[in-house]
Amino acid sequence: MRQKKKILFVRRPLLGGGLENRMLSWFKFLESEYSDSVEVMLAVPQEKISVFSGRISSKIKLCPFVFKFGNFFVRFSNFFAFLKNLSDKPDLIFFAMGGFCDFNIAEILAAYLVSRGNTYISIHDIPEDPPNKPNKRYFGFIPALELWWWWEILQYKLRGYMVKKIYACSKKSLKQVKKWFDFLPYERFDVIYHGIDTNRFAPISNEEKNKLREKMGFHKDELIFVTVCRLVKWKRVEWVIKSFCEIMKTESSRKKMRLIIVGDGEERINLQKLAKKLNLDFLINFVGKRGDVDIFLKISDIFVLPSDKEPFGIAYIESMSCALITIGINKGGPTEIINSGIDGFLLKDDFNSINQFMKSIISIINTSYGKYIKENARKKVVDAFNAEKNVRKFVEQLISYV
Known part of the structure; x- marks a missing residue:
């Protein structure tokens, strides 16, 4: 019997809004069309499991994790350990990000290593422009290192090298996302529009x-x-x-x-x-x-x-x-x-x-x-x-x- 491919979806924070509903529609379609060949896994913060509880099929494997704020090493080691300890190793990891900064380079790098580079992200947000580098100088001629600026840029921009494709929820969103990942070729981006059940949302007499x-x-x-x-x-x-x-x-x-x-x-x-x-x-x-x-x-x-x-x-x-x-x-x-x-x-x-x-x-x-x-x-x-x-x-x- 052919072994099922495993897709791990990752989401935080969970607000129970449009993105969660959208993910539910993905899961429903995967179950109806690909249940024989694909196993769906869903990683969510431990304290937010209730957002999906009772709304997803029992066939979808819930994988709660503890999200840790902190420096790069804390976040990387925490998420890497979580992924490595999963009983079923994912063949593809997909980050569904409601905000541009939901996951930084720490979590994306961990996923990149575990999935052997088969990592994708979707951004359901219109991010701000990348911050301009300050032109501060000491004594009028010694340029400041501005390490905060380098870290602000690198922790989010470097994600582009770790993912195979970046999805945005609209063309407006994509335009802003590209400003952060302007070094990536066109084919590494795509737009995935929301959709609704037009039979359910239909006019009545x-x-x-x-x-x-x-x-x-x-x-x-x-x-x-x-x-x-x-x-x-x-x-x-x-x-x-x-x-x-x-x-x-x-x-x-x-x-x-x-x-x-x-x-x-x-x-x-x-x-x-x-x-x-x-x-x-x-x-x-x-x-x-x-x-x-x-x-x-x-x-x-x-x-x-x-x-x-x-x-x-x-x-x-x-x-x-x-x-x-x-x-x-x-x-x-x-x-x-x-x-x-x-x-x-x-x-x-x-x-x-x-x-x-x-x-x-x-x-x-x-x-x-x-x-x-x-x-x-x-x-x-x-x-x-x-x-x-x-x-x-x-x-x-x-x-x-x-």
């Missing part, structure tokens, strides 16, 4: 929407705004709440409205306090982190998420797939998803733009133009961001490297 709203305790005549995200500062959900407040001042006498916020995070308490301060807590529903995000999108009309630094933005394609009017900021990942004025709207990166547009969008929601936007949004996602198609393309490429 007005009749179905009204029944679903009634079942969930919402009025059938309400205009519902929705945002879906992790509640952290850079998602700027406070902009949405403040804009909703402004709309209520001018539109409340003519139209019933509601704002649903799906997600959880460190800013939730502050956002709830803001809603209460604005006397809108009875019209803003904080529903927390949900496994039925699609249901909340299907009962809504307008999706708004003015993120400051979205690497890609899976929430936008989920919204568009459900044929909602979708609003984002004209920067980062959303610029690769939304064709403004055609299948959604991208606005200037300031609060006033969001505030004014949320007021004006109400007038087009049920017009022929509004219908045109929603139909194009659905078509865009079905054609370009279908999970099955994108997952298949990536996984089959990965399998070819084993």
Whole structure:
């Protein structure tokens, strides 16, 4: 019997967001298509196992490890020992990195040695530019060594020599990633787009929407705004709440409205306090982190998420797939998803733009133009961001490297 090839996926930190969901789709496809030839292993920090517990097949081998912060030697020896002590030695190691700095040269070198050079990374972030070397001089002519700068560059830049390929989550992300690895040839890079289940995230009829709203305790005549995200500062959900407040001042006498916020995070308490301060807590529903995000999108009309630094933005394609009017900021990942004025709207990166547009969008929601936007949004996602198609393309490429 032919021995199975072993692929080890490595992830830290785990936030239970888009990247974790994406990894689950990889695992599901690998199990359905390659269970006879490939064994999937997943290395996660010991304290974060709960993020995947109950969400992955029993056939996937969980390999908890203790992540140690510290100098190069501490990190290298710790991760190298973890990999060497695995009962099943991986043929390929793949680092799924939510942040550019999740793993530095220490962990990548350890993986390079254990996998005999068959190591890959994906970066789901838009990294900052590499820091410029300071031009400090002593006594006006003796150049400073600036060892901190050399280490900052080397611990991340040298990773490029240790991996066979670097994946980014969007073209915007890839452009920034290449600035760090400008010495690598073009073929060492690729983009792997997120995808979603377009059957699950699909529009429903007005009749179905009204029944679903009634079942969930919402009025059938309400205009519902929705945002879906992790509640952290850079998602700027406070902009949405403040804009909703402004709309209520001018539109409340003519139209019933509601704002649903799906997600959880460190800013939730502050956002709830803001809603209460604005006397809108009875019209803003904080529903927390949900496994039925699609249901909340299907009962809504307008999706708004003015993120400051979205690497890609899976929430936008989920919204568009459900044929909602979708609003984002004209920067980062959303610029690769939304064709403004055609299948959604991208606005200037300031609060006033969001505030004014949320007021004006109400007038087009049920017009022929509004219908045109929603139909194009659905078509865009079905054609370009279908999970099955994108997952298949990536996984089959990965399998070819084993």
